[in-house]
Amino acid sequence: MTVPTITPYRSAVPEGRDGFAQLVRAEWTKLRTVRGWIIGAIIAALVTMGLGWFAGVGGASSCNSVGGGPARSGKSCAPSFIEGPGGEPVTDNFYFVRQPLAGNGTITVRVTSLTGQLPIMNNGRGNPNQQEQFRPGLQPWAKAGLIIKDGTTPGSAYAAIMVTGDHGVRLQSDYTQDTPGLPGAVSPANPRWLRLTRSGDTITGYDSADGTHWTQVGSVRLGGLPQVTQAGLFTTSPIYQSLTENFGGGSNGSEEPSTATGVFDQVALQDSRPPGAWTGSYVGSGDFSPGIGSYRQAQDRFTVTGSGDIAPVVSGPSGPGGPVITIANLLIGTFAGLIALIVVATLFITAEYRRGLIRTTLAASPRRGRVLGAKAVVIGSASFVTGLVAAAAAVIVGEDIARSRQFIFPVSWATELRIIVGTAALIAVVAVLALAMGAMVRRSAAAVTLVIAIVVLPYFLAIIAALPDSVADWIVRLTPAAAFAVQQAVPAYPQVEAIYSPAGGYYPLPPWAGLLVLVAWAALALTAATTLLRRRDA
Amino acid sequence: MEATIEVNGLRKRFGPVMALDGMTFTVQPGQVTGFVGPNGAGKSTTMRVILGLDAPDQGTALIGGQRYQDLRCPLNHVGALLDAGALQPSRSARNHLLWLAHSQGLRAKRVDEVIGQAGLESAARRKAGGYSLGMRQRLGIAAAMLGDPPALLFDEPFNGMDPEGIVWMRGYLRSLAAQGRAVLVSSHLMSELQDAADHLVVVGRGQVIADTSVASLIASASGDRVQLRTTARTEAMTVLARAGATVAVTGPDTATVSGLAAEQIVTVLTHNAIPFSEVSAHRATLEEAYMELTRDAVEFRAAAPEEASR
Numbered sequence: 001m002t003v004p005t006i007t008p009y010r011s012a013v014p015e016g017r018d019g020f021a022q023l024v025r026a027e028w029t030k031l032r033t034v035r036g037w038i039i040g041a042i043i044a045a046l047v048t049m050g051l052g053w054f055a056g057v058g059g060a061s062s063c064n065s066v067g068g069g070p071a072r073s074g075k076s077c078a079p080s081f082i083e084g085p086g087g088e089p090v091t092d093n094f095y096f097v098r099q100p101l102a103g104n105g106t107i108t109v110r111v112t113s114l115t116g117q118l119p120i121m122n123n124g125r126g127n128p129n130q131q132e133q134f135r136p137g138l139q140p141w142a143k144a145g146l147i148i149k150d151g152t153t154p155g156s157a158y159a160a161i162m163v164t165g166d167h168g169v170r171l172q173s174d175y176t177q178d179t180p181g182l183p184g185a186v187s188p189a190n191p192r193w194l195r196l197t198r199s200g201d202t203i204t205g206y207d208s209a210d211g212t213h214w215t216q217v218g219s220v221r222l223g224g225l226p227q228v229t230q231a232g233l234f235t236t237s238p239i240y241q242s243l244t245e246n247f248g249g250g251s252n253g254s255e256e257p258s259t260a261t262g263v264f265d266q267v268a269l270q271d272s273r274p275p276g277a278w279t280g281s282y283v284g285s286g287d288f289s290p291g292i293g294s295y296r297q298a299q300d301r302f303t304v305t306g307s308g309d310i311a312p313v314v315s316g317p318s319g320p321g322g323p324v325i326t327i328a329n330l331l332i333g334t335f336a337g338l339i340a341l342i343v344v345a346t347l348f349i350t351a352e353y354r355r356g357l358i359r360t361t362l363a364a365s366p367r368r369g370r371v372l373g374a375k376a377v378v379i380g381s382a383s384f385v386t387g388l389v390a391a392a393a394a395v396i397v398g399e400d401i402a403r404s405r406q407f408i409f410p411v412s413w414a415t416e417l418r419i420i421v422g423t424a425a426l427i428a429v430v431a432v433l434a435l436a437m438g439a440m441v442r443r444s445a446a447a448v449t450l451v452i453a454i455v456v457l458p459y460f461l462a463i464i465a466a467l468p469d470s471v472a473d474w475i476v477r478l479t480p481a482a483a484f485a486v487q488q489a490v491p492a493y494p495q496v497e498a499i500y501s502p503a504g505g506y507y508p509l510p511p512w513a514g515l516l517v518l519v520a521w522a523a524l525a526l527t528a529a530t531t532l533l534r535r536r537d538a
Numbered sequence: 539m540e541a542t543i544e545v546n547g548l549r550k551r552f553g554p555v556m557a558l559d560g561m562t563f564t565v566q567p568g569q570v571t572g573f574v575g576p577n578g579a580g581k582s583t584t585m586r587v588i589l590g591l592d593a594p595d596q597g598t599a600l601i602g603g604q605r606y607q608d609l610r611c612p613l614n615h616v617g618a619l620l621d622a623g624a625l626q627p628s629r630s631a632r633n634h635l636l637w638l639a640h641s642q643g644l645r646a647k648r649v650d651e652v653i654g655q656a657g658l659e660s661a662a663r664r665k666a667g668g669y670s671l672g673m674r675q676r677l678g679i680a681a682a683m684l685g686d687p688p689a690l691l692f693d694e695p696f697n698g699m700d701p702e703g704i705v706w707m708r709g710y711l712r713s714l715a716a717q718g719r720a721v722l723v724s725s726h727l728m729s730e731l732q733d734a735a736d737h738l739v740v741v742g743r744g745q746v747i748a749d750t751s752v753a754s755l756i757a758s759a760s761g762d763r764v765q766l767r768t769t770a771r772t773e774a775m776t777v778l779a780r781a782g783a784t785v786a787v788t789g790p791d792t793a794t795v796s797g798l799a800a801e802q803i804v805t806v807l808t809h810n811a812i813p814f815s816e817v818s819a820h821r822a823t824l825e826e827a828y829m830e831l832t833r834d835a836v837e838f839r840a841a842a843p844e845e846a847s848r
Contacts, residue, residue, distance in 0.1 A: 365612075
C-alpha cells in the first residue's frame with residue numbers, strides 16, 4: 001500500500017468555545033453586517049415616528065360648524081373640558097338640591113321613583129327650528145340619589161350614592177370610581193333607601209330596601225375636603241346618542257340631551273348645625289349648559305329633574321368630536337414599522353435558506369435548537385431597542401407637537417411608560433414570531449405574507465371598523481393583534497355608556513393579557529419551528 | 539484516530555430515489571481521498587450526512603469515533619466546503635468569516651490568518667456577492683480552515699477554477715494531507731483528481747464501486763497485459779509459459795502476455811535469445827479506469843429507473 005506511516009495533524013490554534021453566548025454573538029455579527037437589514041430597522045423606526053408626529057399635527061381642516069362663528073382651526077376647535085381631581089376630563093352636569101353640611105354628618109333619603117324622557121332622534125337631519133320632542137324612556141345610566149360635594153364648582157371632588165336606570169344602586173366618587181350596591185330598578189313598590197356618612201375625609205355609602213336593614217356599599221376617601229361641604233339630592237341623565245359606525249371607519253351620529261326625574265322622601269340631614277332650607281340649582285358647564293333641571297318640594301316629597309352626567313369623558317366614537325386624541329394615536333405608525341421589522345426578522349433566517357447558508361450555520365453549530373434560540377434573542381433584542389426608540393420618540397415628541405394643536409387625553413407617567421415599553425415588547429415578540437414562521441416556511445415572501453396576515457391584517461380590520469364590533473373584539477382577543485391592547489391609553493368605564501371598540505382605541509383584554517396572547521403565539525411558533533428544524537434535513 | 543472519517547452502511551431515500559444505498563468507506567489521515575462518481579451518485583448527500591446536516595435512514599458516519607452532532611466546537615474537528623455560493627451576497631467576506639469564528643469563540647486574528655492563506659487579503663472587505671466563483675471557492679476554503687481542523691471535506695472544489703487555480707488547489711490539497719490531515723475531495727471528473735488524490739472512493743447509485751489506491755486502480759484497469767511482437771512466436775510462448783505467464787495469440791507474429799511485467803518478459807526473452815521487435819505495456823489512464831468502473835452504474839441508472847423506485 002502507498003499509505004505511509006503518518007502522524008495525525010495536531011492544530012496549533014487554541015480550541016474555542018461553542019456555548020450559547022458565542023452563538024448569540026455570531027448571530028449578532030450576522031445581523032449587523034447586512035446593511036439592508038440595518039436600513040430596514042431604521043426605516044421601521046422612522047415610519048413609526050413619522051406617522052406618529054403626523055397624527056400629532058392632526059387634520060389641517062378648519063372647523064366652522066359650531067354656532068356659525070368665525071372659522072377656526074387647530075386647538076381652538078377642540079372642546080374645552082373641565083378636569084376632575086385626577087386631572088382627567090370629566091362631565092359634571094346635574095341638578096342639585098342642596099344645603100351646607102358642616103363637618104361630619106349623615107344624610108339619608110328614600111327614592112321611590114326614577115323615570116325619564118328621551119329625545120326623538122331624526123338621525124341628525126332634524127330641523128333646528130323644530131321644538132325638541134321627547135318620548136318616555138330612561139337612560140341606563142340615569143342617576144338619582146345623594147351627593148356630598150366639595151362645592152358647586154364643576155369638576156370638584158364628590159362622593160354619591162344613587163339609584164340608576166338599569167344598573168341598580170351605585171356608590172360613585174371622583175368621576176372614575178364606581179361600586180355596585182343593591183341591584184334592581186326602583187319603583188314605589190320597590191323603593192331604595194340611601195345613606196351617605198361623612199367622617200373626616202372618609203365618606204361611606206349604605207343602601208337598604210326597607211330603611212331598617214342597612215348594608216355598607218363601600219367607603220371612599222376624598223383628600224382635602226373642606227370643613228363645610230354641599231350635600232343633598234341630585235338627578236341627572238346622560239346625553240342620548242344615536243351612532244352608526246361606517247364601514248371603513250368613523251361614525252355618524254347625533255346627540256341630544258335626555259332627562260330623568262327622581263322622587264325622594266324621608267330626607268334626613270344630621271350635622272352639627274340646625275336644619276336649613278334646601279336650594280336647587282343646575283351645576284354644570286359646556287355645550288349643554290345651562291342644562292335642563294328643576295325641583296319641586298311638596299312637604300316631605302322632593303321631585304328632582306335633571307340632565308347631564310357626573311362621569312369621566314371617554315374617547316373614541318362616543319367621545320367628543322374635534323381634534324381630540326389619546327397618546328395611542330401617536331403610535332398609529334406601529335403597524336408600518338412592524339411590517340418593515342417583520343421583513344427583516346423573516347429574512348434573518350429565510351435568506352440563509354435561500355442561499356444555502358443555513359448549512360454553514362448548522363455545521364458550525366449542530367445543536368439546532370440553540371441556533372434558533374440565539375437568533376430569537378438577537379432579533380428580539382434588536383427589535384425591542386428599535387421599537388423602544390421609535391415609540392418613545394413618537395410619543396414624547398408627538399405629545400409636544402400635538403399639545404398646541406389638539407386636546408390629548410392626559411395619562412399618568414406609568415400609563416405612558418407602559419404604552420412605550422409595551423409597544424417595544426409587541427414589536428420584539430412579533431419579530432420573534434416572524435423568525436419562527438420564517439424557519440418553518442423557509443421562503444421569504446410566503447413567511448412575510450403569513451406574518452402580516454396574522455398580525456397586521458387583523459389589527460387593521462379591527463381598527464378601521466370594517467367588521468361588526470363583536471367580531472372585531474374577538475379578533476383582538478385571539479389573534480396576535482391582541483397585543484395592541486398595550487397601546488390602550490384611556491380605560492373603558494363601565495359606568496359610562498359608550499362604544500368601546502378597537503376602532504376607538506379600546507381593547508377587550510387588559511394590556512398585559514393582550515401581550516400574553518401574542519407571546520403565546522410566538523412561543524408556539526418557536527416550539528414548532530425548533531421541532532421542524534431538528535427533524536428536517538438542512 | 540481523531541481525524542479518521544468512517545462512513546458505515548449509510549442508506550437514505552429521498553422520496554422515490556435511493557440516494558444512499560449502503561455507502562461504506564473510510565477516509566484516512568495523511569492522504570487525499572478522492573470521492574468520485576457521476577452526478578447524483580450520492581457524494582454530496584454523503585458529505586451532508588457526515589456533517590450532521592442530513593439524517594441517514596440507516597448507518598453511521600463518525601469522525602474520530604464521534605457523531606458530528608456530538609462534537610464540541612465542530613470547526614476545530616472538521617472543516618467543510620459544501621457550496622461556495624452559500625453566502626449572504628451583501629455581507630463582506632471578512633464579516634462572513636467573522637460570524638463563523640464568533641460561533642466557535644475563535645478570535646478575529648484567526649480570520650485574518652485564513653484570509654491570508656487563501657490569498658484574499660485585497661478582497662476581504664468587499665461584498666461576497668461580487669466574488670467570482672473561483673474567489674468564492676477560496677473563501678469557502680478559508681472558512682473550512684478557520685478551526686485548523688484535522689479533517690477536511692471539499693465538495694467539488696475545482697468547480698469554476700481556472701487552470702492556474704486548479705494547479706494551486708491540487709498542491710494545496712496535497713500539502714494539507716502532508717501535514718497529517720484527512721482530506722476528502724469530491725469530483726465528478728476524475729481528471730481533476732489526477733496528481734492530487736492518493737486514494738479513491740468511486741461511487742455510483744449510492745454505493746461504493748471501488749475503494750482503492752490510485753496506483754492499483756490504474757493497474758487493474760490496465761489488466762497487467764503486455765503486447766509482444768516477435769518472429770519466433772512458438773519459442774517465445776514456450777519460455778514465457780515456463781516463466782509463469784499466460785500467452786494469448788493475437789496474430790501471426792503478435793501475442794498478449796499477462797502475468798509478467800514488461801521488464802520481466804524482456805529479461806526472459808533475452809536470456810533465451812529469442813528475437814522480438816516490440817514489448818509494450820498496455821497502460822490505462824485514470825480517466826479510462828474510472829469510465830470502465832462507472833459505465834455499468836450509469837447505464838443501469840438510465841435503463842432501469844423503476845428499479846430505483848422500488
